Amino acid sequence: xxxxxxxxxxFGLFLMAVAAVALYLIAELPxxxxxxxxPGYVPRALAVMIALIGAFIAGRALFAxxxxxxxxxxxxxxLVGAAVGMFGLLLPRLGLAGTAFMVVLVAGSASKDMxxxxxxxxxxxxSTFAVLLFVKALGLPMPIWPVV
Amino acid sequence: xxxxxxxxxxxxVALTPANLAFCFLGVLIGTLVGVLPGIAPITTxxxxxxxxxxxxxxxxMIMLSGIFYGAQYGGSTTAILVxxxxxxxxxxxCLDGHxxxxxxxxxxxxxxxxxxxxxxxxxxTIIIAVASVPLSALALKFTAAEYFSLMVxxxxxxxxxxxxxxxxxxxxxxxxxxxxxxxxxxxxxLPRMTLGIGELGDGIGFVAxxxxxxxxxxxMIALSRPQDRTxxxxxxxxxxxxxxxxxxxxxxxxxxxxxxxxxxxxxxxxAALSSFASYAVxxxxxxxxxxxxxxxxxxxxxxxxxxxxxxxTSFIPLLxxxxxxxxxxxxxxxxxxxxxxxxxxxxxxxxxxxxxGVIASMWLGNLMLVIxxxxxxxxxxxxxxVPYRILFPAIxxxxxxxxxxxxxxxxxxxLMLLFALAGVFFVKVGAEPAxxxxxxxxxxxxxxxxxxxxxxxxxxxxVFAERPISAALLVLTALxxxxxxxxxxxxxxxxVFQE
Numbered sequence: 001x002x003x004x005x006x007x008x009x010x011f012g013l014f015l016m017a018v019a020a021v022a023l024y025l026i027a028e029l030p031x032x033x034x035x036x037x038x039p040g041y042v043p044r045a046l047a048v049m050i051a052l053i054g055a056f057i058a059g060r061a062l063f064a065x066x067x068x069x070x071x072x073x074x075x076x077x078x079l080v081g082a083a084v085g086m087f088g089l090l091l092p093r094l095g096l097a098g099t100a101f102m103v104v105l106v107a108g109s110a111s112k113d114m115x116x117x118x119x120x121x122x123x124x125x126x127s128t129f130a131v132l133l134f135v136k137a138l139g140l141p142m143p144i145w146p147v148v
Numbered sequence: 149x150x151x152x153x154x155x156x157x158x159x160x161v162a163l164t165p166a167n168l169a170f171c172f173l174g175v176l177i178g179t180l181v182g183v184l185p186g187i188a189p190i191t192t193x194x195x196x197x198x199x200x201x202x203x204x205x206x207x208x209m210i211m212l213s214g215i216f217y218g219a220q221y222g223g224s225t226t227a228i229l230v231x232x233x234x235x236x237x238x239x240x241x242c243l244d245g246h247x248x249x250x251x252x253x254x255x256x257x258x259x260x261x262x263x264x265x266x267x268x269x270x271x272x273t274i275i276i277a278v279a280s281v282p283l284s285a286l287a288l289k290f291t292a293a294e295y296f297s298l299m300v301x302x303x304x305x306x307x308x309x310x311x312x313x314x315x316x317x318x319x320x321x322x323x324x325x326x327x328x329x330x331x332x333x334x335x336x337x338l339p340r341m342t343l344g345i346g347e348l349g350d351g352i353g354f355v356a357x358x359x360x361x362x363x364x365x366x367x368m369i370a371l372s373r374p375q376d377r378t379x380x381x382x383x384x385x386x387x388x389x390x391x392x393x394x395x396x397x398x399x400x401x402x403x404x405x406x407x408x409x410x411x412x413x414x415x416x417x418x419a420a421l422s423s424f425a426s427y428a429v430x431x432x433x434x435x436x437x438x439x440x441x442x443x444x445x446x447x448x449x450x451x452x453x454x455x456x457x458x459x460x461t462s463f464i465p466l467l468x469x470x471x472x473x474x475x476x477x478x479x480x481x482x483x484x485x486x487x488x489x490x491x492x493x494x495x496x497x498x499x500x501x502x503x504x505g506v507i508a509s510m511w512l513g514n515l516m517l518v519i520x521x522x523x524x525x526x527x528x529x530x531x532x533x534v535p536y537r538i539l540f541p542a543i544x545x546x547x548x549x550x551x552x553x554x555x556x557x558x559x560x561x562x563l564m565l566l567f568a569l570a571g572v573f574f575v576k577v578g579a580e581p582a583x584x585x586x587x588x589x590x591x592x593x594x595x596x597x598x599x600x601x602x603x604x605x606x607x608x609x610x611v612f613a614e615r616p617i618s619a620a621l622l623v624l625t626a627l628x629x630x631x632x633x634x635x636x637x638x639x640x641x642x643x644v645f646q647e
Contacts, residue, residue, distance in 0.1 A: 011289050013576040017321055025341045026368060029333075034605030038339055039333035042595045046326040053319045070576050073372030077572060080544055081565055087548040088561030102547055108541040110371050113512045118538075125541055129155055130549060 007068025012058025019051035076110040083107035095143040096135060100127040155277060158504030163510055167207055167505065175513045179520055182225070183528045185232045187543065189219035191366060193479050194358040195543075196551045197486070206502045207485040210509040216476055217269065217459045217510065220419055221517045224261040224452055225528050228254060233358065237419035237455040240427040244440060251443050258391035260397055260445055261452040262521045268405040270462035270543040274633020275409050276467070276507050283468035286617075287493035290469075292600035293611050297621035299594045302471055302624045303413055306583045308632050309421055316579040324584040335599065345616035347558070354482045354558045356551050357588060360564040361581045362475075364570025367504055367540050385521065389445065397449035400430050404450035410459030413464050419475045422458030423451035425583035453603030460510055468493055468504060471590070475582040478589040483601020487508060542589035 022043060031036030037134045083106040103124035109112055134140045162169060177196070180246040181187040193212050201209035223235030228245035237344075241261065244399030248257040290298070303321050310317035316496045330341045331351035342348040389397070407429060408422035431440045440447050472478040484491045489499065496503045521528070551564045573582050605611035613619050 006522045007577040010573075011316065011319070011579055013418075014573070014577075015323070018323065022341060025343070026318075029338060029340060030336075033607060034602055034609070036603060037599045037607075038335050040336045042325060042598065043329050043340060045324055046329070050319065050322045050326060053315065053322065057319065072576065076371035077368045077569070080364060080371070080458075080568065084364060084546055084548055084561060086567065087552070088391075088558045088565075089550065092154075092558065096549075100549075103545050103548060104541040107367075107544040108537070111537040111540065113535075114537050119329060122541060124536055126545055134549055134553070138225075139524060140549070141556065142553075 003065055005061040005064045007062070008061035008066065009058050010069065012054045012056070015050050015054025015057065019047045019054060021052075022047040031124060079110035080107050083110075091142065093147055095145045095147065097127050097131050097144050098146065100130045138141040149232035149443075150281070151277060154500070154504050155279075155508060157500055157508075158508030159512075161206055161501045161511040166510070167210055167509065170203070170207045170211040171214050171509045171513050172516055173519065175218035175221075175517050176337055178215040178220075179222035179517065180526065180531070182219035182222020182235055182238075183531055184222075184534075184539070185226060188210035188235065188362065188366070189216050189537075190360075190476050190479065191363045193483075194355065194362055195546050195550045197355050197358070197483055198553045200483060200484060205484070205489055205499070206505040208487060209480070209506045210513075213463065213510065214504060215515045216511060217456060219458050220452075220456045220601020221262065221265055221521050222528065223455075224448075225258060225267070225521065225525060226532065228257045228261065228448070230532060233496075235419075237423050237459070238451075239420070240423050240451045240622070241448055243427070244442070244444045246316060247441065247443035248347040248445065251538065252506065255387040256393060256445065257448055258525055259522060260389050260449050262391070262518050263345065263394075264397065264401045264404065264449040264453040265516050266409060266518045267401050267458040268457040269460060270511060270519075271405050272409055272412070272457040273507060273511040273514070275422060275461060276464055276510070277504075278448030279464055280468045280507075281495075283464065284307040284496045287469045290493075290617070291615070291617045292604065292616050294621065295595060296597040296601055297612055297618040298471055299590050299597070299627070301621050301625045301628070302465070302473060303583070303587060303590065304628050306474065306586050308628055310580045310583050310637070311416075312578045312580060314632060316577075317583045320579050320581065321587040324587025324589075325594065326351065327357075328588040329595060331592075334592075334596065335363055347559050351553060351592070352588075353551075353557075353563060354588070355554050356438055356560040356563040357567050358479055358482070358585060359547050359551050360567030361571040361574075361585065362551065363543065364564060364568035364644060365412075365575070365581075367544055367547075368568065368572050369575055370536070371540065393445050397445055400426075400446040401452035401453040403429060404453030407450075407455045408454035408459075409461045410474075411454075412461030414473065417461045418476070419455040419459040424452040426435040426450040456514075463506075463510075465488075466491060467495065467506070470495070472586065475585045478585050481589055488596065491587040531623050 026040050026043050029040030030038035031040045072134055083103045085105060087099055087103050092104065101123045104126050105119060108119045110124065132143050135142055151248060177192060179191055200212065212337060218236055219235050223238035224232060224241045227233050227238040227241040227247050229289055231242050231246040233239040234243055245257045248254065254399055297634060307314055307317040307321060330348055332339055359410045380593050403425040407426045411422040426449060427450060430446050431437050462473050462477055466477045472481050481491050489495065499508060526539045548561060551560050554560055571581055601611055612622060
């Protein structure tokens with residue numbers, strides 16, 4: 001137990017930050033009147049409501065003891081995240097065959113009980129399967145091999 | 149009889165070889181993801197959305213809806229045999245279903261789950277067909293004010309039924325509404341919150357958000373939990389329940405179907421809630437409540453009927469009003485819009501083939517599911533032996549390919565990653581993502597109708613209270629809010645979600 005409810009505090013602050021960014025981004029947009037609303041009217045109303053509710057949640061959290069912020073398992077988040085990022089960066093240049101292989105390798109290593117040999121085999125199989133299904137059968141416009 | 153003519157139209161569409169194949173594919177995939185814990189139907193539908201682009205609208209919808217109700221069947225198999233809910237809607241099936249399996253009655257438990265599901269699916273199909281015509285007719289009278297009030301009711305419903313804190317659910321809805329507005333304002337052509345990025349002019353990609361929040365982030369979270377499954381080696385010697393068991397189950401199935409049909413239509417409702425409610429009712433009215441949790445067959449029949457009925461009737465608001473009642477229906481709206489169809493009451497008259505075809509396919513799909521699930525149950529169980537470490541890299545890859553294929557955009561992959569990380573954060577702080585996705589879909593629609601209604605009334609907000617249907621919807625919303633705030637109900641609600 002902690003003295004403040006850290007999870008709620010984090011969520012409340014997150015909401016306030018999102019509202020602040022939104023209000024900054026729409027600062028230039030005209031409000032209009034209630035009968036002829038401009039593009040800024042509804043987003044601004046929503047952002048203010050989000051800020052208020054965020055302040056409420058964060059404020060309430062300061063006075064309520066709660067569980068400590070839940071532990072975060074970074075390994076799967078980083079590795080799966082990296083695999084996704086790699087897909088976006090590599091695909092247009094490396095082609096689907098190579099990208100799929102890499103993505104499966106990186107994502108697959110996120111599991112605690114992974115075995116390298118098995119993973120290499122799965123990566124090769126999935127890469128072949130993806131090329132056959134998505135490019136050959138479904139005709140998605142993606143390069144298969146590296147683009148020079 | 150219009151109903152029969154309409155259903156005939158529907159069956160003519162659903163019975164074409166291509167659509168039968170898509171229906172079969174949908175329920176097959178649905179059963180598959182239903183059996184496997186860790187892959188939810190919402191994830192699957194999100195991943196498959198992009199690949200339905202090239203299909204005709206009816207085939208796409210037939211397949212996607214098959215995944216949804218198919219998962220309700222598959223989920224119960226895992227619940228009964230492994231004591232793991234394949235889906236959130238089969239959590240209560242674990243209670244008595246698995247006990248029955250331990251007592252050597254796995255066969256009757258599986259059979260009654262399938263029979264109850266099929267029974268409920270048949271009735272729910274008829275309910276959809278009967279209810280949709282008058283509802284669409286009513287909806288055609290709706291003006292901007294009614295639509296706005298209806299969406300307020302829908303969003304309030306999703307808040308009331310969200311797990312965990314209601315305040316956080318409100319925040320998630322508002323967040324969804326706000327992000328839904330990113331893009332070019334349709335009335336003025338001015339870009340809003342696009343950070344000057346041209347690609348964001350059309351708004352944040354719906355598929356990228358959905359797959360990020362429900363696909364990738366689920367992987368990241370699931371991998372941090374231990375992945376152990378103990379399979380109960382069951383001998384399926386006797387499959388059919390005895391005549392007495394069937395007789396005991398019939399009233400439970402009827403009540404379950406009724407509960408599911410009603411809760412499914414409610415905004416925010418659907419399969420999971422229906423099964424919880426049905427189990428509570430069966431336990432309460434039973435002459436021997438102490439049997440529940442120890443292998444009472446009614447405790448399987450009722451909830452299984454309810455979750456399937458709820459899954460299907462949750463299509464009613466979508467098909468007739470164009471308003472999605474839960475996150476999966478929001479994805480269906482996405483699927484329709486990708487096809488260039490604006491969901492709404494006009495779909496029934498403008499696209500009768502699509503409308504009635506989807507409804508008729510639900511009954512055919514249910515029939516296929518009984519056949520898929522009873523004789524082939526052994527096959528599905530062996531699937532559970534596939535370790536998660538082999539499954540999840542494949543899911544990650546398909547998520548990427550699906551999102552990228554929408555518009556061959558690297559930015560969509562970036563957005564997906566961003567929302568995956570946000571999804572992990574939301575789960576960690578106890579804020580459910582389902583109300584967010586509902587808000588995101590309804591954001592632009594709500595703003596447009598709000599602005600139009602206020603414009604027509606020359607800025608007088610009383611327009612929402614003066615029009616009778618709109619006023620009635622707002623009164624319902626207010627009642628829902630009052631009920632939500634009442635301390636007794638609040639305690640009860642938390643208790644229900646605790647179980």
